[in-house]
Amino acid sequence: MTIYNISATIKTNTAPENLYYAMELYKTDWSGNETFALRPTGKYPLQAGNKTQLHPSLDINDPPETCYILSIDLYRKVGVDYIKMNQDPMTAIVPLKGFQTTDKDWGASREFEYFETTQPTQKERNGQVNVFQLNISSKPRIFEAKEHGIGDPLDPFTKQKVEDELKVRMTRPVPSIQFDPSLSASENQTGQQLQKERRRVLFYPYQDQSMFCGPAAFFYCIQQDRPDIYQQIIKELWESGETKIGALKMEADNSVRHPTKFFRENGKPKIPAIDWITMASLRDTENTALFSINSPSGGFLWWNWAGAVTMWRVLEKWFRKAGATKKYDNISISHSNLQAISILNNYISSDHHVVSLIRAGMLTRGENSITKDHWIIWEDKVRLLDGTEVTTATPLTEKVQLKLFSWGEVNQQLEDNLTLDQFLKHTFGGLVFSKIP
Template sequence: MDENLMTVYNIFTSIETKTNHEYIIYEMELYKMDDKGNKIYALESTGKQPLQADKKTLIHPSLDISDSEDTSYILELNLYHKLGNDEYEVLPEPMTAIIPLKGFLTSDKKWGLSREFQYNETTEKTQYGDVPIYEVKITFKSRSFEAKEHPAGDPQDPFTKAKIERALQLRLAKYDFPYQGDASLCGPAAFFYCLLMDRPDLYKQIVKELWESGKTKIGTLKIKPGYNCRHPTNFFTNDSRGYIPKVSCIDWITLASLRDSENSVFDYDSPDDQFSGITTAEDLKTWFEKSGAKILYSINTSLIDQIRGPHLTLQDLCRLNSYISPETHVVVLIAAKMISNQGILTTKDHWVVWTDKLKLLDGQEITEQTAITEKIKLELFSWGTVKKWWDSKSLGEVMQNSFAAMVVSKIP
């Protein structure tokens, strides 16, 4: 689809419920959020509308939209129960789900909502004087994540709603960034860093859906961790920092869930499980493409290249520099020792995201004529931080410790 063309979509959804449709009133809107938290509407509030006999909403035309059909929006639905002439709001907060615009153009379920809208109730008749009052009770799914060492109700439970909400608040304020801690989850961390920067509203919604129901979807990227991932073992460490989780609550929910969803053979059930956390370039490409982004350029990203381990050349590094912009992400596979100063092996084992161009110490960009002995500086995302990780490495050292890369468009 030409992104410059304006398109009107037919917006509708259905509700899975055993309640007679005549008693249900809905209110619906479709939006995404800008970087200041303001809603950008594709469908403004429909106002209160009756649910149809087939448990579907009416069809509501969207505003004219210029976004590509891969762009994800948030569909928000509020419900009211009709009793006589009265209407009672029945949800503590509206139900929300992620859906790409293409989901309104096709019946293919892989493009559908990230979760179903369900309305389960029991209605009890009580008597106050001579006036019967009907109380509507709504049932909700319980949380999906629980550490075996400190389960729900334990004071040290790492997955309480309060801890999730607090961590989300800090993350959305960019106080910190995805951090794999002791786990081998640098690939998922790179992906979720890009998602956080591009679509913090989707990042928040994914955390919410995973915590509540243990599954979510962005575009056609389905994230559904297994039971063991949702109930991790050996989750805590006792070191100089105190007795704390090896991975923060929202990072385990997001990073481990994504990694576990892609593991067809091995469960990912502990931060100590290093092998099951390894991410290939093809994994990363798939995650970005299914979420709606495009791979604009790649170097050494085949599995054979990753095994053989050719290094990035000076020409490669200059080419990556040319792609640095607010509209792209440059994701690079390096040897972790290049930024951690730990170990002696030059092993291709760590995914990072460049956040600026590779430059000389005086701020000039490198060129294909730059001597490999020149000292350079580079700002990048790694281990939960965006910073200049060094200012004393030579260009030759960067080449020696860099193996593969991909340039990705923003996640829409």
């Protein structure tokens, strides 16, 4: 159990004696339940150097890499009045470790800023009603598609469209509908049609034809483990083009902020705006200018995919910097053997993520290739069609199934009648990580 001294700095051009703050530090689960590290402080004056006071946290049992959301409301003192300066709280991702060290890698995901224009904030009289004139600076929007920019009805990066996509993304999907032999053919057909309709709703990260399977796998794990941090990442990237989780920095360069070839012929985006904002920003952070990403378009020419492909060491670094721990690694140059798959099966639990490198040709929507080219997340053990777990004693001629995450879906996605031998020849081991704290 540990107590942390919670504080923050407000970057401002206003004298600190005129500013007051109220802050809290919390995390939120899928049910909306908040866990506080620092309960709401109430109103306090800003200190010299634009710093808040030191507020002792509750006694916390989380590992220091655990991220919380620091939330600050700012008040401007005008005479005897205190005007709340932000309609919504200012928020940032902060790992607990950031309150223990001066290492900036573990600091807040962004600065807290409040700037006034040259015109003073003052109290005015309008008839018999007292109002305050607030003169606060604002910033231009970060993401804009070249084909349909700001003001265009097809602009995919509007605040409303991003919020609508995120609202769906943060909805727990209903379970998949399975064929039920006790139902009539028409009843099963109706159920299957409902399932098709549900699949059009993208509850999970979706890269479509792009080469963002590595970032998709990573953000899927963040979404499942820390839905509050997942939302905050999207919010910060949309607002500023930059964010951090733990010590993992993400920054969208100019090409990511202004993508081209973003739309299909029917005018719809090739991937959701929130997935471009997250996946392209994360993947491009690793790239040099030569391999900068500017489009979600697929293709097999090297300049179309070189900047988007994720090598296993890079994927491992993302998880580690986000606070996860690598538990096991049997990524291989050659395809997996039965023992390697059995070991990965043993790690399937609510405490781990099994991230596997495969040839996508063994999936129902994958294309055949001669090399390993796709990352997936196992959501269950590799099993026979009757549900029996695959072990080192399982005959290679047996047909297998695997519930997994890929291309925005979580379900059984192996090709029909895929044998265990074929599965092994398409799989190149995996990485096992703890959950992201």
